[in-house]
Amino acid sequence: MSTIPHDAIVGGLPHDEHAHHPKGIMRWITTTNHKDIGTMYLWFSFTMFLIGGMMALTIRSELFHPGLQIVDPEFFNSMTTLHGLIMIFGALMPGAVGFANWLIPMQIGAPDMAFARMNNWSFWLLPPAAIMLLLSLFVPGGAASGGWTMYPPLTVQSGMGMDLTIFAVHIMGASSIMGSINIITTILNLRAPGMTLMKLPLFCWTWLITAYLLIAVMPVLAGAVTMLLTDRHFGTSFFNAAGGGDPVLFQHVFWFFGHPEVYIIILPAFGIISEIIPVFSRKPLFGYASMVYAVAAIAILSFLVWAHHMFTTGLPAASILFYMYATMLIAVPTGVKVFNWLATMWKGSISLEAPMLFALGFLFLFTTGGFTGLILAIQPIDIQFQDTYYVVAHFHYVMVAGTLFAFFGGVYYWLPKWTGHMYDEKIADWHFWGSFIFFNVAFFPMHFLGLAGMPRRVPDYAQQFTDWNQVSTIGAFGFGLSQLLLLWAVLKCIRGGAPAPAKPWEGAMTLEWTLPSPPPYHSFETPPVVK
Protein backbone atom coordinates (compact mmCIF):
# COMPACT_ATOMS: atom_id res chain seq x y z
CA MET A 1 0.00 0.00 0.00
CA SER A 2 1.68 3.18 -1.08
CA THR A 3 -1.34 5.30 -0.32
CA ILE A 4 -2.53 6.01 3.17
CA PRO A 5 -6.08 7.29 3.65
CA HIS A 6 -5.83 10.55 5.56
CA ASP A 7 -8.50 9.51 8.03
CA ALA A 8 -6.14 6.68 9.01
CA ILE A 9 -3.62 9.16 10.42
CA VAL A 10 -3.87 10.17 14.05
CA GLY A 11 -2.17 13.34 15.34
CA GLY A 12 1.07 14.57 13.90
CA LEU A 13 -0.15 17.84 12.51
CA PRO A 14 2.29 20.67 13.14
CA HIS A 15 2.47 22.67 16.32
CA ASP A 16 2.15 26.40 16.23
CA GLU A 17 4.87 27.66 14.00
CA HIS A 18 7.91 28.76 15.95
CA ALA A 19 10.43 29.00 13.19
CA HIS A 20 13.49 30.16 15.12
CA HIS A 21 16.21 30.32 12.56
CA PRO A 22 18.76 32.89 11.36
CA LYS A 23 17.71 35.29 8.66
CA GLY A 24 19.41 36.25 5.42
CA ILE A 25 22.45 34.46 4.06
CA MET A 26 23.30 32.85 7.41
CA ARG A 27 20.01 30.96 7.29
CA TRP A 28 21.20 29.18 4.16
CA ILE A 29 24.78 28.63 5.24
CA THR A 30 24.02 27.27 8.70
CA THR A 31 20.67 25.64 8.11
CA THR A 32 20.08 22.08 9.21
CA ASN A 33 16.45 22.11 8.07
CA HIS A 34 15.67 19.49 5.44
CA LYS A 35 13.40 21.86 3.51
CA ASP A 36 16.04 24.60 3.27
CA ILE A 37 18.68 22.09 2.26
CA GLY A 38 16.32 20.51 -0.27
CA THR A 39 15.67 23.95 -1.75
CA MET A 40 19.42 24.64 -2.01
CA TYR A 41 20.03 21.29 -3.68
CA LEU A 42 17.30 22.00 -6.24
CA TRP A 43 18.59 25.50 -7.07
CA PHE A 44 22.14 24.20 -7.26
CA SER A 45 20.99 21.45 -9.59
CA PHE A 46 19.13 23.91 -11.81
CA THR A 47 22.15 26.24 -11.95
CA MET A 48 24.42 23.37 -12.95
CA PHE A 49 21.80 22.25 -15.48
CA LEU A 50 21.99 25.69 -17.11
CA ILE A 51 25.81 25.69 -17.09
CA GLY A 52 25.97 22.14 -18.48
CA GLY A 53 23.31 23.17 -20.99
CA MET A 54 25.45 26.10 -22.19
CA MET A 55 28.28 23.65 -22.76
CA ALA A 56 25.91 21.43 -24.76
CA LEU A 57 24.93 24.44 -26.88
CA THR A 58 28.61 25.21 -27.48
CA ILE A 59 29.05 21.64 -28.72
CA ARG A 60 25.93 21.85 -30.90
CA SER A 61 26.98 25.26 -32.31
CA GLU A 62 30.31 23.84 -33.40
CA LEU A 63 28.51 20.91 -35.01
CA PHE A 64 26.07 23.11 -36.94
CA HIS A 65 28.48 23.07 -39.88
CA PRO A 66 31.18 20.56 -40.82
CA GLY A 67 34.71 21.85 -40.31
CA LEU A 68 36.08 23.85 -37.39
CA GLN A 69 34.59 27.30 -36.87
CA ILE A 70 33.79 28.29 -33.28
CA VAL A 71 36.06 26.44 -30.83
CA ASP A 72 39.32 24.58 -31.20
CA PRO A 73 39.25 20.78 -30.89
CA GLU A 74 40.86 20.70 -27.41
CA PHE A 75 38.22 23.04 -26.04
CA PHE A 76 35.50 21.02 -27.78
CA ASN A 77 36.77 17.90 -26.01
CA SER A 78 36.78 19.76 -22.69
CA MET A 79 33.18 20.79 -23.34
CA THR A 80 32.03 17.20 -23.96
CA THR A 81 33.88 16.05 -20.83
CA LEU A 82 32.65 18.80 -18.52
CA HIS A 83 29.12 18.64 -19.95
CA GLY A 84 28.91 14.97 -18.95
CA LEU A 85 30.48 15.43 -15.51
CA ILE A 86 28.43 18.52 -14.67
CA MET A 87 25.13 17.06 -15.83
CA ILE A 88 25.62 13.78 -13.94
CA PHE A 89 27.36 14.90 -10.74
CA GLY A 90 26.16 18.50 -10.67
CA ALA A 91 22.63 18.50 -12.06
CA LEU A 92 20.93 15.07 -12.01
CA MET A 93 22.28 13.60 -8.78
CA PRO A 94 21.89 16.77 -6.67
CA GLY A 95 18.43 17.26 -8.19
CA ALA A 96 17.38 13.83 -6.97
CA VAL A 97 18.88 14.54 -3.53
CA GLY A 98 16.95 17.81 -3.46
CA PHE A 99 13.68 15.95 -3.93
CA ALA A 100 14.77 13.42 -1.29
CA ASN A 101 15.54 16.14 1.25
CA TRP A 102 12.26 17.92 0.74
CA LEU A 103 10.05 14.87 0.62
CA ILE A 104 11.39 11.88 2.52
CA PRO A 105 10.94 13.32 6.05
CA MET A 106 7.47 14.62 5.18
CA GLN A 107 6.41 11.38 3.46
CA ILE A 108 7.46 9.18 6.40
CA GLY A 109 6.19 11.55 9.10
CA ALA A 110 9.64 12.48 10.45
CA PRO A 111 10.59 15.91 11.80
CA ASP A 112 13.82 16.09 9.78
CA MET A 113 16.67 13.97 8.42
CA ALA A 114 18.48 11.71 10.90
CA PHE A 115 21.80 13.59 10.69
CA ALA A 116 20.78 17.20 10.19
CA ARG A 117 24.26 18.74 10.48
CA MET A 118 25.77 16.18 8.12
CA ASN A 119 22.97 17.05 5.73
CA ASN A 120 24.15 20.66 5.68
CA TRP A 121 27.72 19.52 5.12
CA SER A 122 26.69 17.17 2.29
CA PHE A 123 25.23 20.11 0.42
CA TRP A 124 27.97 22.64 1.09
CA LEU A 125 30.62 20.28 -0.27
CA LEU A 126 29.03 20.56 -3.70
CA PRO A 127 29.54 24.23 -4.63
CA PRO A 128 33.34 24.15 -4.05
CA ALA A 129 33.57 20.93 -6.07
CA ALA A 130 31.57 22.46 -8.92
CA ILE A 131 33.65 25.64 -8.83
CA MET A 132 36.82 23.56 -8.95
CA LEU A 133 35.51 21.68 -11.96
CA LEU A 134 34.67 24.92 -13.77
CA LEU A 135 37.92 26.66 -12.80
CA SER A 136 39.81 23.79 -14.40
CA LEU A 137 38.96 25.49 -17.72
CA PHE A 138 41.42 28.25 -16.82
CA VAL A 139 44.46 26.25 -15.66
CA PRO A 140 47.45 25.55 -17.93
CA GLY A 141 46.53 22.76 -20.33
CA GLY A 142 42.81 23.43 -19.93
CA ALA A 143 40.11 21.30 -18.37
CA ALA A 144 39.95 17.52 -18.53
CA SER A 145 39.25 16.48 -22.09
CA GLY A 146 39.35 12.69 -22.08
CA GLY A 147 35.60 12.21 -21.69
CA TRP A 148 33.57 11.90 -18.48
CA THR A 149 34.74 8.28 -18.26
CA MET A 150 38.32 9.50 -17.59
CA TYR A 151 39.92 6.51 -19.33
CA PRO A 152 43.69 6.10 -18.97
CA PRO A 153 46.22 6.28 -20.55
CA LEU A 154 44.96 9.63 -21.92
CA THR A 155 44.02 10.93 -18.46
CA VAL A 156 47.34 9.84 -16.98
CA GLN A 157 49.08 12.11 -19.47
CA SER A 158 46.80 15.16 -19.45
CA GLY A 159 47.37 18.45 -17.57
CA MET A 160 46.46 19.93 -14.24
CA GLY A 161 42.78 20.20 -15.17
CA MET A 162 42.57 16.44 -14.67
CA ASP A 163 43.80 16.76 -11.08
CA LEU A 164 41.07 19.27 -10.33
CA THR A 165 38.53 16.95 -11.93
CA ILE A 166 39.69 14.01 -9.81
CA PHE A 167 39.53 16.14 -6.67
CA ALA A 168 36.05 17.40 -7.60
CA VAL A 169 34.86 13.82 -8.19
CA HIS A 170 36.24 12.83 -4.77
CA ILE A 171 34.37 15.65 -3.06
CA MET A 172 31.12 15.05 -4.90
CA GLY A 173 31.42 11.33 -4.11
CA ALA A 174 31.91 12.09 -0.41
CA SER A 175 28.84 14.32 -0.51
CA SER A 176 26.82 11.52 -2.13
CA ILE A 177 27.94 8.94 0.44
CA MET A 178 27.03 11.25 3.33
CA GLY A 179 23.66 11.98 1.74
CA SER A 180 23.02 8.25 1.27
CA ILE A 181 23.89 7.38 4.86
CA ASN A 182 21.47 10.09 5.95
CA ILE A 183 18.66 8.89 3.71
CA ILE A 184 18.96 5.22 4.71
CA THR A 185 19.14 6.05 8.41
CA THR A 186 16.18 8.42 8.14
CA ILE A 187 13.97 5.91 6.33
CA LEU A 188 14.91 2.97 8.56
CA ASN A 189 14.80 4.72 11.94
CA LEU A 190 12.49 7.74 11.71
CA ARG A 191 9.32 6.37 10.13
CA ALA A 192 6.07 7.29 11.82
CA PRO A 193 4.55 4.59 14.04
CA GLY A 194 2.55 2.19 11.91
CA MET A 195 4.38 2.98 8.70
CA THR A 196 5.86 -0.39 7.83
CA LEU A 197 8.29 -0.60 4.95
CA MET A 198 5.57 -1.96 2.69
CA LYS A 199 3.51 1.17 3.40
CA LEU A 200 6.32 3.48 2.31
CA PRO A 201 5.50 5.78 -0.58
CA LEU A 202 7.25 4.46 -3.68
CA PHE A 203 9.42 7.57 -3.91
CA CYS A 204 10.95 6.66 -0.53
CA TRP A 205 11.41 3.04 -1.61
CA THR A 206 13.25 4.03 -4.78
CA TRP A 207 15.48 6.36 -2.77
CA LEU A 208 16.20 3.73 -0.11
CA ILE A 209 17.47 1.37 -2.79
CA THR A 210 19.29 4.17 -4.63
CA ALA A 211 21.08 5.11 -1.41
CA TYR A 212 22.23 1.51 -0.95
CA LEU A 213 23.52 1.57 -4.53
CA LEU A 214 25.42 4.80 -3.91
CA ILE A 215 27.14 3.37 -0.85
CA ALA A 216 28.20 0.39 -2.94
CA VAL A 217 29.56 2.22 -5.98
CA MET A 218 30.79 5.64 -4.93
CA PRO A 219 33.72 4.20 -2.93
CA VAL A 220 34.63 2.09 -5.98
CA LEU A 221 34.76 5.22 -8.16
CA ALA A 222 36.72 7.04 -5.47
CA GLY A 223 39.18 4.13 -5.36
CA ALA A 224 39.55 4.16 -9.16
CA VAL A 225 40.25 7.89 -9.41
CA THR A 226 42.60 7.70 -6.41
CA MET A 227 44.63 5.10 -8.28
CA LEU A 228 44.52 7.35 -11.34
CA LEU A 229 45.87 10.19 -9.23
CA THR A 230 48.73 8.11 -7.84
CA ASP A 231 49.56 6.95 -11.37
CA ARG A 232 49.77 10.59 -12.40
CA HIS A 233 51.88 11.88 -9.53
CA PHE A 234 53.28 9.17 -7.28
CA GLY A 235 54.92 6.77 -9.71
CA THR A 236 52.47 3.88 -9.38
CA SER A 237 51.38 1.85 -12.39
CA PHE A 238 47.87 0.67 -11.67
CA PHE A 239 46.70 1.58 -15.15
CA ASN A 240 49.98 2.37 -16.89
CA ALA A 241 50.86 -0.44 -19.29
CA ALA A 242 54.48 0.73 -19.50
CA GLY A 243 54.87 0.02 -15.78
CA GLY A 244 53.01 -3.29 -15.85
CA GLY A 245 49.56 -1.82 -15.18
CA ASP A 246 46.35 -2.51 -17.04
CA PRO A 247 44.41 0.37 -18.68
CA VAL A 248 41.44 -1.91 -19.35
CA LEU A 249 41.18 -2.60 -15.62
CA PHE A 250 40.20 1.06 -15.15
CA GLN A 251 37.35 0.55 -17.60
CA HIS A 252 36.12 -2.44 -15.60
CA VAL A 253 36.28 -0.56 -12.31
CA PHE A 254 34.80 2.60 -13.81
CA TRP A 255 31.82 0.83 -15.34
CA PHE A 256 31.30 -1.23 -12.18
CA PHE A 257 30.45 2.22 -10.82
CA GLY A 258 29.16 3.73 -14.05
CA HIS A 259 26.39 1.35 -14.96
CA PRO A 260 24.72 1.29 -11.53
CA GLU A 261 25.11 5.08 -11.69
CA VAL A 262 22.59 5.10 -14.54
CA TYR A 263 20.09 3.43 -12.20
CA ILE A 264 21.09 5.71 -9.32
CA ILE A 265 19.92 8.54 -11.54
CA ILE A 266 16.80 6.88 -12.95
CA LEU A 267 15.38 5.11 -9.85
CA PRO A 268 14.38 8.30 -7.99
CA ALA A 269 12.78 9.42 -11.26
CA PHE A 270 10.78 6.14 -11.25
CA GLY A 271 9.72 7.05 -7.71
CA ILE A 272 8.47 10.48 -8.77
CA ILE A 273 6.56 9.03 -11.71
CA SER A 274 5.03 6.41 -9.41
CA GLU A 275 3.72 9.24 -7.21
CA ILE A 276 2.33 11.33 -10.07
CA ILE A 277 0.54 8.76 -12.27
CA PRO A 278 -1.84 7.37 -9.61
CA VAL A 279 -2.80 10.89 -8.46
CA PHE A 280 -3.70 12.16 -11.93
CA SER A 281 -5.34 8.86 -12.88
CA ARG A 282 -7.35 8.93 -9.63
CA LYS A 283 -6.54 5.30 -8.96
CA PRO A 284 -4.16 3.58 -6.56
CA LEU A 285 -0.86 2.46 -8.02
CA PHE A 286 -1.28 -0.89 -9.74
CA GLY A 287 0.91 -3.64 -8.24
CA TYR A 288 2.68 -1.75 -5.45
CA ALA A 289 4.59 -4.80 -4.18
CA SER A 290 5.69 -5.80 -7.67
CA MET A 291 6.94 -2.23 -8.20
CA VAL A 292 9.11 -2.53 -5.08
CA TYR A 293 10.46 -5.93 -6.14
CA ALA A 294 11.12 -4.60 -9.64
CA VAL A 295 13.17 -1.70 -8.27
CA ALA A 296 15.18 -4.14 -6.12
CA ALA A 297 15.72 -6.45 -9.11
CA ILE A 298 16.85 -3.57 -11.32
CA ALA A 299 19.31 -2.43 -8.63
CA ILE A 300 20.87 -5.85 -8.19
CA LEU A 301 20.99 -6.67 -11.91
CA SER A 302 22.63 -3.31 -12.57
CA PHE A 303 25.78 -4.72 -10.94
CA LEU A 304 26.00 -7.64 -13.32
CA VAL A 305 26.07 -5.86 -16.66
CA TRP A 306 28.91 -3.31 -16.56
CA ALA A 307 31.00 -4.91 -19.31
CA HIS A 308 28.35 -4.23 -21.96
CA HIS A 309 30.06 -0.82 -22.12
CA MET A 310 33.24 -2.66 -23.09
CA PHE A 311 32.17 -5.00 -25.88
CA THR A 312 34.86 -3.58 -28.17
CA THR A 313 37.74 -4.19 -25.73
CA GLY A 314 38.06 -7.85 -26.67
CA LEU A 315 36.16 -9.80 -24.04
CA PRO A 316 35.99 -13.62 -24.14
CA ALA A 317 32.96 -15.00 -26.00
CA ALA A 318 31.45 -16.46 -22.80
CA SER A 319 31.65 -13.05 -21.10
CA ILE A 320 30.04 -11.36 -24.06
CA LEU A 321 27.14 -13.81 -23.97
CA PHE A 322 26.72 -13.38 -20.21
CA TYR A 323 26.69 -9.58 -20.38
CA MET A 324 24.35 -9.57 -23.39
CA TYR A 325 21.75 -11.73 -21.69
CA ALA A 326 22.13 -10.08 -18.28
CA THR A 327 21.59 -6.68 -19.90
CA MET A 328 18.48 -7.90 -21.70
CA LEU A 329 17.23 -9.35 -18.40
CA ILE A 330 16.98 -5.83 -16.92
CA ALA A 331 14.23 -5.16 -19.44
CA VAL A 332 12.00 -7.57 -17.48
CA PRO A 333 11.71 -5.63 -14.18
CA THR A 334 11.73 -2.36 -16.14
CA GLY A 335 8.89 -3.75 -18.25
CA VAL A 336 7.02 -4.63 -15.05
CA LYS A 337 7.21 -0.99 -14.01
CA VAL A 338 6.07 0.36 -17.37
CA PHE A 339 3.23 -2.18 -17.41
CA ASN A 340 2.15 -1.17 -13.90
CA TRP A 341 2.15 2.52 -14.79
CA LEU A 342 0.01 1.80 -17.84
CA ALA A 343 -2.29 -0.45 -15.79
CA THR A 344 -2.64 2.34 -13.21
CA MET A 345 -3.86 4.66 -15.94
CA TRP A 346 -6.16 2.02 -17.45
CA LYS A 347 -9.77 3.15 -17.01
CA GLY A 348 -8.62 5.89 -14.68
CA SER A 349 -10.10 9.36 -14.63
CA ILE A 350 -7.06 10.99 -16.17
CA SER A 351 -6.48 14.72 -16.15
CA LEU A 352 -3.60 16.32 -17.99
CA GLU A 353 -2.06 18.90 -15.68
CA ALA A 354 1.65 19.60 -16.18
CA PRO A 355 2.93 16.86 -13.80
CA MET A 356 0.92 14.23 -15.69
CA LEU A 357 2.02 15.61 -19.08
CA PHE A 358 5.65 15.22 -18.03
CA ALA A 359 4.91 11.74 -16.65
CA LEU A 360 3.39 10.69 -19.98
CA GLY A 361 6.30 12.28 -21.85
CA PHE A 362 8.63 10.32 -19.57
CA LEU A 363 6.80 7.05 -20.25
CA PHE A 364 6.91 7.45 -24.01
CA LEU A 365 10.47 8.73 -24.33
CA PHE A 366 12.09 6.66 -21.59
CA THR A 367 10.64 3.53 -23.16
CA THR A 368 12.15 4.61 -26.49
CA GLY A 369 15.51 5.03 -24.76
CA GLY A 370 15.08 1.63 -23.14
CA PHE A 371 14.47 -0.04 -26.49
CA THR A 372 17.58 1.49 -28.05
CA GLY A 373 19.41 0.21 -24.97
CA LEU A 374 18.23 -3.29 -25.78
CA ILE A 375 19.53 -2.89 -29.32
CA LEU A 376 22.91 -1.77 -27.97
CA ALA A 377 22.95 -4.77 -25.64
CA ILE A 378 23.34 -7.03 -28.66
CA GLN A 379 27.11 -7.26 -29.06
CA PRO A 380 27.34 -7.64 -32.87
CA ILE A 381 25.26 -4.48 -33.24
CA ASP A 382 27.10 -2.69 -30.45
CA ILE A 383 30.40 -3.29 -32.24
CA GLN A 384 29.00 -1.15 -35.09
CA PHE A 385 27.44 1.55 -32.92
CA GLN A 386 30.16 1.89 -30.29
CA ASP A 387 31.12 5.58 -29.91
CA THR A 388 28.64 6.76 -32.54
CA TYR A 389 25.81 9.25 -32.14
CA TYR A 390 23.40 6.32 -31.75
CA VAL A 391 24.80 5.86 -28.23
CA VAL A 392 24.50 9.60 -27.57
CA ALA A 393 20.85 9.47 -28.65
CA HIS A 394 20.20 6.40 -26.47
CA PHE A 395 21.53 7.79 -23.23
CA HIS A 396 19.96 11.20 -23.71
CA TYR A 397 16.58 9.52 -24.15
CA VAL A 398 17.21 7.82 -20.80
CA MET A 399 18.88 10.66 -18.90
CA VAL A 400 17.06 13.71 -20.25
CA ALA A 401 13.66 12.42 -21.29
CA GLY A 402 13.75 9.91 -18.45
CA THR A 403 15.20 11.55 -15.38
CA LEU A 404 14.85 15.22 -16.29
CA PHE A 405 11.22 14.92 -17.43
CA ALA A 406 10.41 13.14 -14.16
CA PHE A 407 12.12 15.94 -12.23
CA PHE A 408 10.13 18.57 -14.16
CA GLY A 409 6.92 16.68 -13.42
CA GLY A 410 7.96 16.41 -9.77
CA VAL A 411 8.66 20.13 -9.53
CA TYR A 412 5.18 21.02 -10.82
CA TYR A 413 3.57 18.32 -8.66
CA TRP A 414 5.12 19.51 -5.37
CA LEU A 415 5.53 23.22 -6.19
CA PRO A 416 2.15 24.11 -4.59
CA LYS A 417 3.26 22.29 -1.43
CA TRP A 418 6.70 23.91 -1.40
CA THR A 419 5.63 27.49 -2.10
CA GLY A 420 2.01 27.66 -0.95
CA HIS A 421 0.93 28.90 -4.38
CA MET A 422 -0.43 27.20 -7.47
CA TYR A 423 1.84 27.43 -10.48
CA ASP A 424 0.70 28.94 -13.79
CA GLU A 425 -0.67 25.95 -15.71
CA LYS A 426 -0.33 27.69 -19.07
CA ILE A 427 3.40 28.38 -18.68
CA ALA A 428 3.91 24.84 -17.40
CA ASP A 429 2.08 23.42 -20.42
CA TRP A 430 4.22 25.52 -22.79
CA HIS A 431 7.27 24.25 -20.92
CA PHE A 432 6.16 20.67 -21.47
CA TRP A 433 5.36 21.02 -25.14
CA GLY A 434 8.51 23.04 -25.84
CA SER A 435 10.64 20.46 -24.03
CA PHE A 436 8.90 17.47 -25.60
CA ILE A 437 9.01 18.72 -29.19
CA PHE A 438 12.49 20.24 -29.14
CA PHE A 439 13.93 17.29 -27.24
CA ASN A 440 12.88 15.00 -30.07
CA VAL A 441 14.07 17.46 -32.69
CA ALA A 442 17.46 17.56 -30.96
CA PHE A 443 17.99 13.90 -30.18
CA PHE A 444 15.96 11.74 -32.57
CA PRO A 445 18.13 12.68 -35.60
CA MET A 446 21.16 11.47 -33.64
CA HIS A 447 19.88 7.92 -34.17
CA PHE A 448 20.18 8.44 -37.93
CA LEU A 449 23.61 10.04 -37.58
CA GLY A 450 24.81 7.14 -35.46
CA LEU A 451 23.36 4.54 -37.81
CA ALA A 452 25.23 6.29 -40.63
CA GLY A 453 28.44 6.06 -38.62
CA MET A 454 29.05 9.57 -37.28
CA PRO A 455 31.49 9.28 -34.34
CA ARG A 456 30.86 11.11 -31.06
CA ARG A 457 33.32 13.50 -29.35
CA VAL A 458 34.72 14.78 -32.68
CA PRO A 459 34.22 18.47 -33.60
CA ASP A 460 34.28 17.88 -37.35
CA TYR A 461 32.31 15.50 -39.55
CA ALA A 462 31.80 14.38 -43.11
CA GLN A 463 29.62 16.52 -45.37
CA GLN A 464 26.79 13.98 -45.63
CA PHE A 465 25.97 14.38 -41.91
CA THR A 466 25.27 18.12 -42.21
CA ASP A 467 21.46 18.16 -42.52
CA TRP A 468 20.64 16.09 -39.46
CA ASN A 469 23.28 17.90 -37.43
CA GLN A 470 21.65 21.21 -38.27
CA VAL A 471 18.22 19.90 -37.29
CA SER A 472 19.70 18.59 -34.06
CA THR A 473 21.36 21.93 -33.24
CA ILE A 474 18.10 23.83 -33.82
CA GLY A 475 16.32 21.37 -31.53
CA ALA A 476 19.00 21.77 -28.85
CA PHE A 477 18.61 25.56 -28.81
CA GLY A 478 14.81 25.19 -28.69
CA PHE A 479 15.09 22.77 -25.79
CA GLY A 480 17.47 25.09 -23.96
CA LEU A 481 15.19 28.10 -24.41
CA SER A 482 12.19 26.05 -23.25
CA GLN A 483 13.88 25.65 -19.88
CA LEU A 484 13.60 29.38 -19.29
CA LEU A 485 9.85 28.74 -19.09
CA LEU A 486 10.50 26.47 -16.10
CA LEU A 487 12.45 29.27 -14.43
CA TRP A 488 9.61 31.70 -15.19
CA ALA A 489 6.96 29.31 -13.84
CA VAL A 490 8.90 28.63 -10.63
CA LEU A 491 9.77 32.28 -9.92
CA LYS A 492 6.18 33.34 -10.63
CA CYS A 493 4.92 30.66 -8.26
CA ILE A 494 7.34 31.70 -5.50
CA ARG A 495 6.32 35.35 -5.84
CA GLY A 496 2.58 34.72 -5.70
CA GLY A 497 -0.38 33.13 -7.37
CA ALA A 498 -3.54 31.44 -6.23
CA PRO A 499 -3.10 30.07 -2.69
CA ALA A 500 -2.57 26.33 -2.66
CA PRO A 501 -4.67 24.25 -0.29
CA ALA A 502 -3.00 21.56 1.84
CA LYS A 503 -3.98 19.00 -0.78
CA PRO A 504 -4.27 20.64 -4.21
CA TRP A 505 -4.49 17.28 -6.04
CA GLU A 506 -7.59 15.33 -5.10
CA GLY A 507 -5.99 11.92 -5.52
CA ALA A 508 -2.87 12.68 -3.44
CA MET A 509 -2.65 10.30 -0.47
CA THR A 510 0.87 10.51 0.98
CA LEU A 511 1.65 12.18 4.31
CA GLU A 512 3.11 15.45 3.00
CA TRP A 513 -0.36 16.42 1.79
CA THR A 514 -1.69 16.39 5.38
CA LEU A 515 0.53 19.41 6.12
CA PRO A 516 -0.48 22.95 5.19
CA SER A 517 0.98 24.52 2.05
CA PRO A 518 3.68 25.68 2.49
CA PRO A 519 4.53 23.30 5.31
CA PRO A 520 5.68 24.78 8.62
CA TYR A 521 9.42 25.14 9.13
CA HIS A 522 9.37 22.21 11.55
CA SER A 523 6.85 19.60 10.43
CA PHE A 524 5.72 16.49 12.28
CA GLU A 525 7.26 17.46 15.63
CA THR A 526 4.84 14.89 17.01
CA PRO A 527 4.93 11.84 14.78
CA PRO A 528 1.64 10.94 13.10
CA VAL A 529 0.35 7.43 13.68
CA VAL A 530 -0.39 5.51 10.52
CA LYS A 531 -3.05 2.88 11.17
Place this chain on the structure above:
Amino acid sequence: MADPARLKAANRRTGLMLFAIALLFFVGIIASRFIDNPLVSTGVVGGAVLLYLIVAIGRHLRP
Protein backbone atom coordinates in the same frame (compact mmCIF):
# COMPACT_ATOMS: atom_id res chain seq x y z
CA MET B 1 9.60 6.31 17.40
CA ALA B 2 11.74 5.38 20.41
CA ASP B 3 12.87 7.81 23.10
CA PRO B 4 15.40 10.40 21.87
CA ALA B 5 18.52 8.84 23.40
CA ARG B 6 17.78 5.38 22.02
CA LEU B 7 16.85 6.86 18.67
CA LYS B 8 20.09 8.83 18.53
CA ALA B 9 22.09 5.72 19.39
CA ALA B 10 20.26 3.71 16.73
CA ASN B 11 20.92 6.42 14.15
CA ARG B 12 24.58 6.50 15.07
CA ARG B 13 24.84 2.70 14.78
CA THR B 14 23.21 2.65 11.36
CA GLY B 15 25.31 5.55 10.13
CA LEU B 16 28.59 4.08 11.36
CA MET B 17 27.77 0.68 9.87
CA LEU B 18 27.09 2.23 6.46
CA PHE B 19 30.21 4.39 6.67
CA ALA B 20 32.30 1.32 7.52
CA ILE B 21 30.91 -0.53 4.50
CA ALA B 22 31.75 2.42 2.21
CA LEU B 23 35.27 2.64 3.65
CA LEU B 24 35.77 -1.09 3.23
CA PHE B 25 34.90 -0.94 -0.48
CA PHE B 26 37.15 2.08 -1.01
CA VAL B 27 40.14 0.45 0.66
CA GLY B 28 39.26 -2.96 -0.81
CA ILE B 29 39.30 -1.88 -4.44
CA ILE B 30 42.76 -0.32 -4.01
CA ALA B 31 44.17 -3.12 -1.84
CA SER B 32 43.01 -5.73 -4.35
CA ARG B 33 45.68 -4.45 -6.75
CA PHE B 34 48.45 -5.39 -4.30
CA ILE B 35 47.44 -9.02 -3.99
CA ASP B 36 49.20 -11.66 -6.09
CA ASN B 37 46.27 -12.42 -8.33
CA PRO B 38 44.48 -9.07 -8.90
CA LEU B 39 41.79 -10.71 -11.02
CA VAL B 40 40.67 -12.89 -8.12
CA SER B 41 41.02 -10.17 -5.47
CA THR B 42 39.11 -7.61 -7.57
CA GLY B 43 36.47 -10.28 -8.12
CA VAL B 44 36.24 -10.82 -4.37
CA VAL B 45 35.65 -7.09 -3.80
CA GLY B 46 33.05 -7.05 -6.59
CA GLY B 47 31.38 -10.11 -5.08
CA ALA B 48 31.36 -8.45 -1.66
CA VAL B 49 29.66 -5.38 -3.13
CA LEU B 50 27.01 -7.56 -4.74
CA LEU B 51 26.50 -9.60 -1.56
CA TYR B 52 26.11 -6.41 0.49
CA LEU B 53 23.50 -5.18 -1.92
CA ILE B 54 21.53 -8.42 -1.93
CA VAL B 55 21.55 -8.63 1.88
CA ALA B 56 20.89 -4.91 2.45
CA ILE B 57 17.98 -4.68 0.05
CA GLY B 58 16.72 -8.24 0.44
CA ARG B 59 16.15 -7.99 4.18
CA HIS B 60 13.67 -5.17 3.65
CA LEU B 61 11.60 -7.06 1.10
CA ARG B 62 9.50 -9.13 3.47
CA PRO B 63 5.84 -8.56 2.71
